Amino acid sequence: MAILRIEHLSKSFGSKKVIDDLSFSVSKHSIFGFIGQNGAGKTTTMKMILGLIKPSKGTISVCGEKVTYGQTKTNRHIGYLPDVPAFYGYMKPIEYLKLCGQITGLSRHQIKRKSEELLTLVGLGHEEKKISTFSRGIKQRLGIAQALLNEPKLLICDEPTSALDPIGRKEILDILYKVKGKTTVVFSTHILSDVERICDHIALLDNGKLAMSGTLSKIKSEHQQNSLLIEFHTHTDKDLFLSTPLLMPYTMHIEQKDTRIILHVTDLTTAQTTVLRVLYENNILPVKYQVLEPTLESLFVEVVK
């Protein structure tokens, strides 16, 4: 079932088209990476999902209900972490969550139970310091706890890791991965390695248009490069290998660097059989032999030219 469905969404600010006929859906319990360069239109899209910006065209539905600009009804399904969350710095985390729980209308018992559970989840279970003393990473963790307070079906995080150091980023990604069983996560980013670490589905936005979407594994297999990397012990081994005419029928292009080569081939299976035979018949033991997988970064560069 689709928790979020976006259909033919467009948005212009004056004469500037910022989102152009965007359509994609997010299935239940996925971790969805919404990727795009600065200014691609990620925040604008998220604010339209929250009913905070009026679309020029198209529809959005959350849990099967249509989002209407200016109405907050569908937001009961959503937990939102903005890119720079704001807090009352003089409060402790538990005090802040209690206040949010009261505003949301939770019972005293629910507030106590949920606050303790969520602070433990984000590693702030015993934190007694005031929020004003926290690093940006700790504030983001508290922001996730707050966004999860009303047990949302959809958690939307706007660039939750962008301003963090590698340890802070890892902590946030670990938390998002942990909540996957409880809710559906959509997070925007331009950090591709974060997406590769935890996301199962992605949409890539380029200048307001959808450039790619689907499961990460399917996208990668569709962009399979048919490339083999072989690293030799010596230049003599490499030259001997390359002198074999057998390789030529399958090889489109060869990249060479020191004792490494990358063979770009037409038929990966046949080429692999041939390469292994050539290595064996010439008594060459390579240092490394690898079928090259496309990375999200290489796909991004290929699509966003």
Ligand SMILES: Nc1ncnc2c1ncn2[C@@H]1O[C@H](COP(=O)(O)OP(=O)(O)OP(=O)(O)O)[C@@H](O)[C@H]1O
């Ligand atoms: N209220 C507005 N009025 C005019 N232009 C706007 C407005 N809000 C956003 N834009 C423009 O829309 C484009 C998309 O902005 P948006 O903030 O959605 O991008 P983004 O992908 O979230 O980028 P970033 O990672 O930098 O936040 C930008 O060119 C931005 O300048």
